[in-house]
Amino acid sequence: MEPIVFTPRLYQQRYNFVVSYVDQYKPKKVADLGCSNCSLLRRLKFCDCIEELVGLDIDQRLLTDKKESLKPLLISYLEPKKTRLTVSLYHGSVTEKDPALIGFDLITCIELIEHLETHDLDKFQDTLFGFMAPHTVLVSTPNSEFNVLLPNLTGFRHLDHKFEWTREEFQNWATNIAQCYNYSVEFSGVGEPPANAKDVGFCSQIGIFTRNYTESEESLKEKREYKHIYKKVLNVVYPSLQDEKYLQQAVLKKAISYAYNMKRELLRRLFPREEEEQEETVSIEGQNTSWLVSSDFSHHEPEKPAEEGTYIEPFLQGSTVHIPMEILFRNPKVKELCGNFQVLKRMISEDDSVTSDENSVLFDVDLENDFDITGLQ
Numbered sequence: 001m002e003p004i005v006f007t008p009r010l011y012q013q014r015y016n017f018v019v020s021y022v023d024q025y026k027p028k029k030v031a032d033l034g035c036s037n038c039s040l041l042r043r044l045k046f047c048d049c050i051e052e053l054v055g056l057d058i059d060q061r062l063l064t065d066k067k068e069s070l071k072p073l074l075i076s077y078l079e080p081k082k083t084r085l086t087v088s089l090y091h092g093s094v095t096e097k098d099p100a101l102i103g104f105d106l107i108t109c110i111e112l113i114e115h116l117e118t119h120d121l122d123k124f125q126d127t128l129f130g131f132m133a134p135h136t137v138l139v140s141t142p143n144s145e146f147n148v149l150l151p152n153l154t155g156f157r158h159l160d161h162k163f164e165w166t167r168e169e170f171q172n173w174a175t176n177i178a179q180c181y182n183y184s185v186e187f188s189g190v191g192e193p194p195a196n197a198k199d200v201g202f203c204s205q206i207g208i209f210t211r212n213y214t215e216s217e218e219s220l221k222e223k224r225e226y227k228h229i230y231k232k233v234l235n236v237v238y239p240s241l242q243d244e245k246y247l248q249q250a251v252l253k254k255a256i257s258y259a260y261n262m263k264r265e266l267l268r269r270l271f272p273r274e275e276e277e278q279e280e281t282v283s284i285e286g287q288n289t290s291w292l293v294s295s296d297f298s299h300h301e302p303e304k305p306a307e308e309g310t311y312i313e314p315f316l317q318g319s320t321v322h323i324p325m326e327i328l329f330r331n332p333k334v335k336e337l338c339g340n341f342q343v344l345k346r347m348i349s350e351d352d353s354v355t356s357d358e359n360s361v362l363f364d365v366d367l368e369n370d371f372d373i374t375g376l377q
């Protein structure tokens with residue numbers, strides 16, 4: 001029998017299933033039970049909707065080894081997300097009740113249940129559906145009917161599996177739970193069988209449980225009072241635009257590079273290099289060329305005064321280029337980040353790396369050396 005090759009790999013298809021669910025339903029609080037080497041968590045941390053991401057596993061060594069991989073990368077500091085993301089890892093058992101896992105929108109259990117002994121499975125289902133009671137649960141487990149297609153397989157797919165269920169067995173288990181804990185359940189899967197063996201079903205079967213009720217504040221309050229028994233292995237808050245420090249960095253990066261480009265454009269227009277001047281003249285032949293400003297910089301005045309003392313065009317005064325803040329606020333990204341003009345003004349004026357007066361960002365220009373204003377260059 002030919003070995004079956006899944007593309008993408010089967011485990012990736014399971015993760016893709018979860019990520020597609022997250023993309024579609026945008027849960028904010030997500031936990032992965034039996035998170036193992038944290039591979040799924042590493043993918044989920046890029047989902048912008050998630051604000052709290054938690055992993056739980058009974059294997060402490062694995063969590064300790066992998067926790068570094070969940071810390072923010074340099075890019076997270078350079079491009080902070082809009083929402084604040086907290087990532088935590090806990091060492092503990094899915095059979096134990098701990099308030100750290102209540103109030104979640106989504107809890108995933110990917111290839112976990114078949115690793116639990118029957119008495120632990122009973123405790124687990126009460127902990128998950130009765131205590132944690134998230135809005136949605138995704139459970140994946142092997143479909144034993146698919147095993148006939150796996151060459152050389154004797155027994156279970158993994159040495160640590162305590163059972164492998166047919167579709168009927170899994171669906172009976174899931175339907176009973178749904179009834180008992182007031183959830184609805186639907187079934188799906190990943191790992192398509194080959195065309196000539198469609199009747200065996202997916203290689204991994206998946207149950208999607210959705211809670212039918214809204215949990216009361218009173219019930220949540222009661223659960224919050226349970227003793228904490230999981231051991232925290234990691235708790236890290238990602239940089240985000242919710243933090244003033246990172247918001248200011250992002251605003252400055254956008255606003256100052258925009259201001260810098262305007263400065264360059266203004267100087268290019270005031271002091272065109274010979275070849276550029278010719279190019280510009282050729283390209284706009286037959287059109288009005290009066291904007292090609294004279295290089296007599298000392299007499300260059302701002303074009304349109306807005307209110308008294310405020311100018312809405314960049315201008316050169318002496319050897320300083322003024323880029324009025326109103327112009328910076330016209331940049332859509334700057335506007336989106338700041339929300340209002342006063343925030344932009346405050347962020348720019350508070351930062352020591354930017355020279356500004358009340359109304360403008362200022363750039364000093366070395367006119368003699370950088371531009372041919374004397375005709376000697």
Ligand SMILES: C[S@@+](CC[C@H](N)C(=O)[O-])C[C@H]1O[C@@H](n2cnc3c(N)ncnc32)[C@H](O)[C@@H]1O
Pocket residue numbers: 011033034035036037039040056057058059092093094095109110111112115116120
């Ligand atoms: C097959 S691995 C699943 C890995 C991961 N979910 C994935 O899809 O890549 C099963 C994981 O469940 C964990 N596990 C087993 N029993 C557990 C328990 N009682 N509580 C928490 N985790 C448990 C194991 O340590 C292991 O990391």
Ligand SMILES: [Mg+2]
Pocket residue numbers: 111112114115158161
């Ligand atoms: Mg397994």
